[in-house]
Amino acid sequence: MPYSSIFKEHLAHPRNAGELAEANAVADETNPICGDRLRLSLLVMDDRIEAVRYLAYGCPPTLVCGSVLTELISGKTTEEAKQLTRADLLDAIGGLPSRKHHAASLAIETLHSALQNL
Amino acid sequence: MPSRRVYLDNSATTPVDPRVAAAMARAVVENFGNASSVHGFGQQARAVVDQARREIAALVGAKQNEIVFTSGGTEANNLAIRGLSEAATSHGRHIVTSSIEHPSVAGVCADMEKRGWEVIRLPVYQNGIVRVEDVAAAVRPETVLITIMMANNEIGTIQPVAEIGALVRERRAAGQRHLWFHTDAVQAAGRLRLNVDEIGCDLLTMSAHKLYAPKGIGALYVRRGVRLHGQNVGGHQERERRAGTENVPGIVAFGEAAKLAREEFEQRSVHDRELRDRFEAAVTRRIPDIVMNGDRERRLGHLSNISFRFIEGEGLLINLDLEGVAVSTGSACSSGTLEPSPVIRALGVNDETARGSIRFSFGKDNTEDEVEYVVNVLVGAVERLRALSPLTPLAGVVSR
Numbered sequence: 001m002p003y004s005s006i007f008k009e010h011l012a013h014p015r016n017a018g019e020l021a022e023a024n025a026v027a028d029e030t031n032p033i034c035g036d037r038l039r040l041s042l043l044v045m046d047d048r049i050e051a052v053r054y055l056a057y058g059c060p061p062t063l064v065c066g067s068v069l070t071e072l073i074s075g076k077t078t079e080e081a082k083q084l085t086r087a088d089l090l091d092a093i094g095g096l097p098s099r100k101h102h103a104a105s106l107a108i109e110t111l112h113s114a115l116q117n118l
Numbered sequence: 119m120p121s122r123r124v125y126l127d128n129s130a131t132t133p134v135d136p137r138v139a140a141a142m143a144r145a146v147v148e149n150f151g152n153a154s155s156v157h158g159f160g161q162q163a164r165a166v167v168d169q170a171r172r173e174i175a176a177l178v179g180a181k182q183n184e185i186v187f188t189s190g191g192t193e194a195n196n197l198a199i200r201g202l203s204e205a206a207t208s209h210g211r212h213i214v215t216s217s218i219e220h221p222s223v224a225g226v227c228a229d230m231e232k233r234g235w236e237v238i239r240l241p242v243y244q245n246g247i248v249r250v251e252d253v254a255a256a257v258r259p260e261t262v263l264i265t266i267m268m269a270n271n272e273i274g275t276i277q278p279v280a281e282i283g284a285l286v287r288e289r290r291a292a293g294q295r296h297l298w299f300h301t302d303a304v305q306a307a308g309r310l311r312l313n314v315d316e317i318g319c320d321l322l323t324m325s326a327h328k329l330y331a332p333k334g335i336g337a338l339y340v341r342r343g344v345r346l347h348g349q350n351v352g353g354h355q356e357r358e359r360r361a362g363t364e365n366v367p368g369i370v371a372f373g374e375a376a377k378l379a380r381e382e383f384e385q386r387s388v389h390d391r392e393l394r395d396r397f398e399a400a401v402t403r404r405i406p407d408i409v410m411n412g413d414r415e416r417r418l419g420h421l422s423n424i425s426f427r428f429i430e431g432e433g434l435l436i437n438l439d440l441e442g443v444a445v446s447t448g449s450a451c452s453s454g455t456l457e458p459s460p461v462i463r464a465l466g467v468n469d470e471t472a473r474g475s476i477r478f479s480f481g482k483d484n485t486e487d488e489v490e491y492v493v494n495v496l497v498g499a500v501e502r503l504r505a506l507s508p509l510t511p512l513a514g515v516v517s518r
Binding site for chain 1: 509
């Protein structure tokens, strides 16, 4: 399947790229098989994600999943963020070929790790 | 669709030259006869096939009857390696090849291995070139075939084929009569001046679509006297080497493309090299942390393979594609398994460098203006991806 227009838009213009200096929840996860890497830094205040930044290395789906994830969780409560699933992320991207679903898994795992590290 | 499109993937395939397309179109309409038919229609088709065969033979300094048409480079490589090995079984089952061959050679060698042949894959060094002394050390009395490419498809490095050809002659003179040499010249034909006698090869593969002709047609040079076990059987075409009605329009197109490649050799070579050098100079000036892959001198003039540190090739490729620029990468990530380019890995570089490699290949239709556009797009895309990468030193720390 071809990449969606949402996918291409995020790849060309990644949202919330970088590292947050004041972050109080950070996670850095690597897919041990392919080496793709995602780093999330969150600023959580009163149980709400006030700011988020991400860095990513790897194939385009990994870069895009990070970008879309930051938009999905920005302003959410930590409880709402914890409920987010791989399927939600895939829907928000406009779908991915099944062989690329691992990119969405890495993004959700990194989010859960960050929230645990809070 | 981006407003501008620039094709820098001429090693993957080339745009069809309108002169080639016109010759092919004429053949479709005017030479529809079966070239094996005895009547006038058939003989007319035979005449244009023979004319094309002469042009292709001339491109590599061969004789007309030493050219066997195939459906492309992959089939020619299959016919060369399988055909020769199967015909030479009684003399030995040992093949010497390199670790940077195109999949159409590497795959056939792997298959021969499964069927009981022993295959030695020689290393290349940091420069991406096989050493002749390694070839000499690998050849045994039971070696029947050396298959080493003329020029690599990803990094363009030119292999010491004439020295390998000389080694084969030496071994034959010393009594090893059943040793043959095949070279895959798909990337080199039309881009290097080739002469099968100077190279000393027995088999040489070519493909038309790398020469501004359409897909679906290729050729294998088979030195007179070399026996091949036919892979396509059930017809007498191509001197029993490749059964099947000749693809007359494809052959005519290939012939026209070979003729143009010879006539325009000098201007195409100079043009491609100038664009490539201009591109590399600009990239080196404007983008830090890059690695040029492969030997700087002994390589094809139209090709540049560069690793951009801290980022991954596929992301860069798609970013460039969004701006209309077509390039390629040898690395692929699928099903969560990363497959960095085996060719770049064979240079001994680390995973990150191998993953960040991109091939830019220039052709006769590219312009200086296009190079400038691509460099500008590339600078922006690399900066964007590096700002995003956790591997980039001090990547984008921001305050809210």
